[in-house]
Amino acid sequence: MKQYLTFFLLLLTLPTLAQTSALRGRVLDQKGQPVPFANVGLPALQQGAAADENGRFTVADLPAGPQQVQVSAVGYTTANQTVTLPLAQPLTVRLQSTESTLGEVVVTGVSRSTEIRRSPVPIAALTGREIRLNANGNAIDAAARGVPGLAAVTTGPNISKPFIRGLGYNRVLTMFNGLRQEGQQWGDEHGIEVDGYGLDRVEVVKGPSSLLYGSDAVAGVVNLLPALPTGPNGELHGEALAEYQSVNGLVGNSLAFNYQKNGFQTSLRGSHRLARDYRNAVDGLVYNTGFRELNLTGMVGVRKEWGR
Template sequence: TYASPLAEITGKITDAETNSGLPGATVAIPDLRKSAITDENGEFKLKNLPSRGKFLVQISYVGYQAITRVVDFASSEPLNFVLRQSVIEGREVVITGSPSSSDNRKNSTSVATLSREQLQSHPSTNLMDAISRLPGVAQITTGPAISKPVIRGLSYNRVVTLNNGVKQQGQQWGDEHGIEIDQYSADHVEVLRGPASLMYGSDALGGVINILDGLPASEGTLKGEFLTNYATNNGLTGNSLMLQGNENGFIYKIRGTYKNAYSYKTPSEYVPNSGFNESNFQGQIGLNKKWGYAHLDASSFRNNIGFYEPVRNENGQLVDDDGNVFSDSQNKD
């Protein structure tokens, strides 16, 4: 008995009007956690794939409408895809609510997707703060570092939060517990608005927030990323460094993030001891082979937040336990 040969898929991505190749386009197979980038001629190659089976393939390129196709790996013919220019770059692949990737147009549930670019383009202090801009989604917040999801009026243990398929339940309990996920690590977020109890359990009565990491690097590549942001109100600084690679199917990824902020300021005064700092370290190693993939993920998330019960003196100024007025240096400590 001989093992089935490895499948290798080749193809080309072209412009619908000029018929020229599109360099730098992304070809992804979400179910296999594989991706490839087209070369200067718009051509791509995917190796170490199952020799048979039908899988959904997503093709995307900046400034073009993303498309999805179900491809039969048993066919040896090259795959040629044609993309059309579009101001709206729709993401069609939706993983929420189904055991495998599916086309959003064939999904009966109400699903909204936030891409990585959308998450980073809007100023926010945490991940939930960015997601809350979607219609039907809000947040319960008790400070810059704490935000809980609200979907169509339901929150706490009526909304499920997933991070790469793992339930995050810390935000379901105390008022001072937010989503314990690094906002820089999310590649895209899918929000399922409405009951999803059959798939995710009784606590998904309000909906599901599915936070997904990006696909591993293309085979034979090494890439890194550095993100930083700054907010003037509370001096928030956030920095995140990531490195990932893929050597013949052996994938690895590491990320470190640190955020720090002092007390935030209202139009009239600072709110004492409302600052916070946050750190996250995570890593991933795994194999992407013809039989599928196996990934091991580990992360450590720490969040230190300040608490203050407002007390004012006879002049209306905020004071500490000893009756002393907070100074600017204390508020910016």
């Protein structure tokens, strides 16, 4: 009697066991290469699994019948496919690669980049071309002409200090390629010690930035970024600039060379500016307004992808 009862219970459980199955397969790209760690899901059942480093996946305990399978991965278009479970052989899903378009990104001198649209503080940027188009005596004057909310207090044609919303000196942090330039904060006769011809970008963070830059960035930050070597590998590139201003007879010249190959980068720039005392209709010759500026800068570095 017990044998018949056991056989009867086994017959009752067979249909239940036959109703579940497993979905196995592999995720490949259009070239037949595996797509590691792709997401495989069945939205109707709210079940899924992640593929391994070889693109293989297994989703267990699925009911028999037609099911909608959704496969997605970063950098690929999401694929949807209808299958009928159980399958006679493993499922193969091919994903098509896609290109992602990113928004505008401002590369700052801190440990992360800042996206302008999502930044909690207002950020303004001025390119090197815009700096050179603005007739100016120094880099701060050029930035003040092109960035709203930034002003400059000058004590001569070549000495200017940044002011943001009425605050300046040690309330505005000035950096060159992420390094603090603190020599100009304390004295009226100390200007920004940066070659304006070698700037590639000026970034201005307006508003309190003490958490990111320190306690002296109460009003904001002016970050001056130098030009880095560009162009094809193994080719020496050069740049020659000349400037003349008729007000004070300013004559400026700058010559630069840069070279890069296999991640190795080096650049050298020499600049010279000479201006005489200018005249006005009331005072005539204004003494101690002339200046001479000489700059020599160089850079050697290695730029590669580390940790891969």
